[in-house]
Amino acid sequence: MIAKLLYNLFAYPALSVAAHIAALFSPKLREGLRGRRRVAGQARAFRERNNTARVVLFHCASAGELEGIKPLAACCRERGFVPCVSYFSPSAKTALGPDSFAFADFSPFDSMHQVRAYLRALRPETVLISKHDVWPNLVWQCADMKIPVWLINGNFRGGSFKRWPGARAFHRAIHERLSGILTVSEEHAERARAIAGKHVFVASVGDSRFDRVLARAREQRNPLDGRQSILEQKRWIIGGSTHERDEILLLEAFAQIRHDHPGLGCLVVPHDPSESAVGRIEATAQQFGLTCAEVDRTTTAPDVLIVNRSGILADVYRYGTLAFVGGGFDRGVHSVIEPMAHGLAVICGPNTDVSREAQEAATEHLLFEITAADELVRIAADLLHQPMEDAARKFVMLRAGVVDRVLDTVLPRHAA
Numbered sequence: 431m432i433a434k435l436l437y438n439l440f441a442y443p444a445l446s447v448a449a450h451i452a453a454l455f456s457p458k459l460r461e462g463l464r465g466r467r468r469v470a471g472q473a474r475a476f477r478e479r480n481n482t483a484r485v486v487l488f489h490c491a492s493a494g495e496l497e498g499i500k501p502l503a504a505c506c507r508e509r510g511f512v513p514c515v516s517y518f519s520p521s522a523k524t525a526l527g528p529d530s531f532a533f534a535d536f537s538p539f540d541s542m543h544q545v546r547a548y549l550r551a552l553r554p555e556t557v558l559i560s561k562h563d564v565w566p567n568l569v570w571q572c573a574d575m576k577i578p579v580w581l582i583n584g585n586f587r588g589g590s591f592k593r594w595p596g597a598r599a600f601h602r603a604i605h606e607r608l609s610g611i612l613t614v615s616e617e618h619a620e621r622a623r624a625i626a627g628k629h630v631f632v633a634s635v636g637d638s639r640f641d642r643v644l645a646r647a648r649e650q651r652n653p654l655d656g657r658q659s660i661l662e663q664k665r666w667i668i669g670g671s672t673h674e675r676d677e678i679l680l681l682e683a684f685a686q687i688r689h690d691h692p693g694l695g696c697l698v699v700p701h702d703p704s705e706s707a708v709g710r711i712e713a714t715a716q717q718f719g720l721t722c723a724e725v726d727r728t729t730t731a732p733d734v735l736i737v738n739r740s741g742i743l744a745d746v747y748r749y750g751t752l753a754f755v756g757g758g759f760d761r762g763v764h765s766v767i768e769p770m771a772h773g774l775a776v777i778c779g780p781n782t783d784v785s786r787e788a789q790e791a792a793t794e795h796l797l798f799e800i801t802a803a804d805e806l807v808r809i810a811a812d813l814l815h816q817p818m819e820d821a822a823r824k825f826v827m828l829r830a831g832v833v834d835r836v837l838d839t840v841l842p843r844h845a846a
Contacts (some may be wrong), residue, residue, distance in 0.1 A: 431603060431711070433600045433603035433630055434566070434570055434602075434603065436483055436601075437566050437567075437600075438541070438567070438599075439495070440540060441595050442540060442544040442566075443569070444796060446541075449463065450463065450501065450843040451743070453762055457523075458519070458520050458816075460837050461520045462519070462520055462536060463481040463635075465535065466536045466538055466544075467519070467537055468533050468535070468546045469516070469537070469538050469540065469548055470544065470547040470551045471551075471631070472535050473533065473551035473552040474546055474551040474552075474656040474725065474740045475697055476514075476533045476552070477506070477529055477551060477552060478555075478582075479551060479817070480512065480532065482510060483532070483553060484510065484511045484554060484555050485511070485513075485514055485532075485533075485552060485553060485554045486506050486511045486512065486513050486514070486556050486557075486558065486799040486841065487514050487516065487552060487554035487556070487557045488502070488503065488514070488516070488542050488557075488558050488560060489514070489515070489517070489537060489557065489558070489559045489560065489563060489568065490515065490516075490517050490518070490521050490522065490559075490560040490563060491517070491518045491554065491561065491563035492517065492518065492519035492521045492738075493519070493521045493522050493524055493741070494639075494764075494765060495560045495561050495563070495583075496517060496522045496527075496560075497513065497639065497643075497646075497744070498526050498560060498561070498583060498630070498637065498638050498640050498642050499515070499560050499582075499583075499638060499640035499642075500527075500530050500560070500644050500834045501638055501641040501645060501831055502558070502582075502638050502833055502836060502837065503515070503530055503531055504840035505837055506836070506837065506841070509837065509841060511555070511668040511835055512532045512574065513530070513531050513533045513840065514531055514532055514533040514534065514552065514611040515531045515533070516534075516535060516536065516537035516538070516613070516845055517532075517534070517535075517537060517539060518534060518537055518563055520536075520709035521740075521759070522828070524740040524844070525741055526728055528799070533552070533751040535564070539830045540566065540567045540568060540774065541567060541637070542567050542570075542571065544716060545565075545567045545568055546571050546575070547830065548605070549571055549572065549575060549577065550575075554577060555577070555578075555755060555841060556577070556578045556579075556580070557572050557577055557578070557580070558579075558580050558582050558840060559579065559580065559581050559582065559601060560577035560582055560583050561582075561583045561584065561585050562584075562585055562647075563606060564581060564605070565717060566604050567729075569604050569605075569607050569608060570604070570607055572607075573607040573608075576656065578609040578840070579607075579608055579609055580609050580610050580611070580612065580839075580840045581605075581608055581611045581622075581654040581677075582612045582614065582620060582638070582836055582840070583612070583614055583637050583638055583639065584611045584613035584614065584619075584622055585613070585614055585615075585618060585786070585830070586613065586618045586621035586622050587621075587783070587784065587806070588621065588638075589841050598608060598625065600639050601625050602625060602626065602627055605622070605625050605626035605627075605630065606627050606629065606630055608626065608630055609631070609634045609840075609843065610630065610631035610633070610840070611626060611630060611631070611633075611634065612632075612633055612634075612635045612738070612839060612840075613632065613633070613634050613635070613835055614634070614636060614637040614786060615634055615636075615786060616634040617786075618634070618786075619632050619633065619634040619641075621694045622771070629740070631803075633839070634834065634836040635788075635839070636829060636831070636832035637829070637832060638832045638836060639765075639767065639831055640767060640826055640829040640830040640832060641792075641830045641831065641833050643744060643765075643767050643771040643826060643834055644769050644827060645828050646735050646745065646771070646825050647744075647747075647748070647768075647771035649757075649770050649821045650748065651745040651748075652745075653739075653742035653745040653746055654737070654742075654746070654749070655728070656726060658723050658730050659729075660725065660728065660729065660730065660735070660813070661731070661749050663695075663731035663826075664693055664694060664695035664809070665691075665693055665694050665695070665750050665751045666695050666696065666697045666735075666750050666751060667680075667694065667695070667696045667697070667750065667751065667752045667754060668696070668697050668699070668746060668749065668750035668752070668753045668754070668774070669670045669696060669697065669699065669754045669756065670699050670746070670747065670754070670755050670756060670764065670768070670769060671699065671700075671701040671715050671743060671754055671755060671756045671757060671765070672698055672700050672701060672742050672754075672756035673700075673701055673756050673757065673760050673765040673846070674710060675779075676754070676756040676757070676759060676760075676779065677698065677700075677711055677714050677756075679759070679779075679800075679802070679803050679806065680754050680802040680806070681695065681696065681711075681714050681715055681717075681718050681720060681734065682718055683804075683807045684696045684718075684720070684733070684734070685720055685834075686717060686803070686807050687807055687810055687811065687814075688733065690811065693813060694751075694814070695731055695732070695733060695734070695735060695767070696733065696735070697725075697735045697737060697741075697746070697749065697750070698711055698734060698735070698736050698737070698738075699736075699738075699742075699743045700738065701756055701757070701764065703738045703739055703740050703767060704738070704758050705738075705745060706757045707738065708724060708738050711734065711736050712736075715733065715734045720732075720733040720734050721733045721734065721801055722734040722735075722736065723735065723736070724736045724737075724738055725737050726738075731786055732814075735748075739756065742761075743768065744765075744768040744771075745769075747768055747769040747772040747773050750769065750774050751774070751776070751814065751817065752768035752810060752813050752814060752817075753766075753775070753776045754776075754777045754778065754806070755769065755776050755777075755778045756778070756779075756781055757778070757779070758778035758781050758782060758799065759780075759781065760765065760777020760778035760779075760781065760783030761781070762781050762783065762785060762786065763778045763779065763781060763782050763784070763785050763788050766778065766785060766787060766788045766791060766797055767787050767825075768789065769822075770796065770822040770823070770825055771822075771823065771826045772822075772823075773812050773818075773819030773820070773822050773823045774819075774822055775796055775797070775817070775818045775822055776788075776791065776796065776797040776798070776822075777797075777798050777799075777800055777809055777810065777813075778797065778798075778799060778800070779799065779800065779801070780799045780800075780801055782797075782799060787829075790825075791825060794821070794825060795824050796818060796821055796825055798813075
């Protein structure tokens with residue numbers, strides 16, 4: 431296979447060298463490289479303790495995708511299988527939790543030798559890749575070793591480079607070795623067929639993230655337990671997973687909104703929690719004449735409250751009246767279904783092309799794209815006057831129920 435030869439002789443070595451150079455300047459990359467060096471040994475040790483387990487291996491890119499496969503992992507347990515997970519980004523560790531997976535670690539380096547060593551050590555019965563993190567040697571080695579390997583929650587965006595003439599042949603060489611592809615919609619299924627070819631099973635079953643966010647919202651977790659007295663002092667606009675441009679626009683608008691709603695506060699959860707993010711938000715708040723404090727460092731409710739923690743945003747939305755979701759002025763809006771599961775309408779920047787559910791929510795007038803602060807002021811005033819709790823929750827509920835459809839397809843037989 432020419433694609434396999436070219437990838438292993440040229441593309442992968444070049445990627446590896448580039449990653450090691452970039453890691454000199456990125457702590458997150460360094461952590462990932464260190465973790466990948468030991469994954470086969472960790473998998474082997476796990477297998478020695480669980481020799482007879484029927485392992486299902488999930489693979490995902492980062493925290494958001496990992497959240498989406500948790501309900502699948504739970505259902506695997508109910509069917510007698512042992513769910514394990516590999517992930518690409520260190521951020522996934524923030525979403526793991528104590529009991530979701532029997533084994534969790536970084537994915538191996540995508541060389542033939544290291545992927546094969548990892549699969550031989552872990553011995554999964556099935557491999558389920560979530561969304562788009564499809565690594566060539568992971569697919570090829572699974573196929574060569576007769577391990578069923580599926581792409582689930584498949585997301586194939588229009589205009590993807592995978593469909594470009596030069597890239598299509600390479601990506602077909604990967605996707606045609608999959609056991610099947612389960613996509614989030616029929617539109618994405620059609621794009622998958624164009625890439626994978628007519629011999630690969632492709633079906634539209636939906637996105638398991640809806641099951642996860644709905645279940646998590648129903649759990650009614652209190653991630654800011656102990657700060658309840660502060661939160662009860664105001665109603666809150668939640669700025670979720672914000673970047674710098676989101677924060678400037680949100681706080682500029684909020685400075686105007688609060689004049690008509692003096693009992694309203696703005697709770698901001700930055701996309702990359704850090705001391706620099708806190709300083710950035712504090713400076714922006716001061717610029718617009720707003721008081722500001724971190725939730726763990728105040729006893730009274732300021733105008734702007736910062737939650738500088740990872741892994742709890744999906745639960746923080748429970749405190750909100752309205753959500754502003756970040757990313758819409760950057761690479762693309764972040765999860766809009768997390769706030770909607772709590773009954774919040776969503777406002778965001780204009781870049782929603784990466785999110786099918788954002789576009790569908792906009793069509794149903796549950797999500798509103800803005801480009802300027804005055805638009806946010808106007809739309810927020812309408813939504814604060816007329817909340818959309820039932821409609822937002824219903825949007826998520828109608829798209830849940832995906833887990834059984836996926837597992838009935840990829841795991842047809844219960845474990846003993």
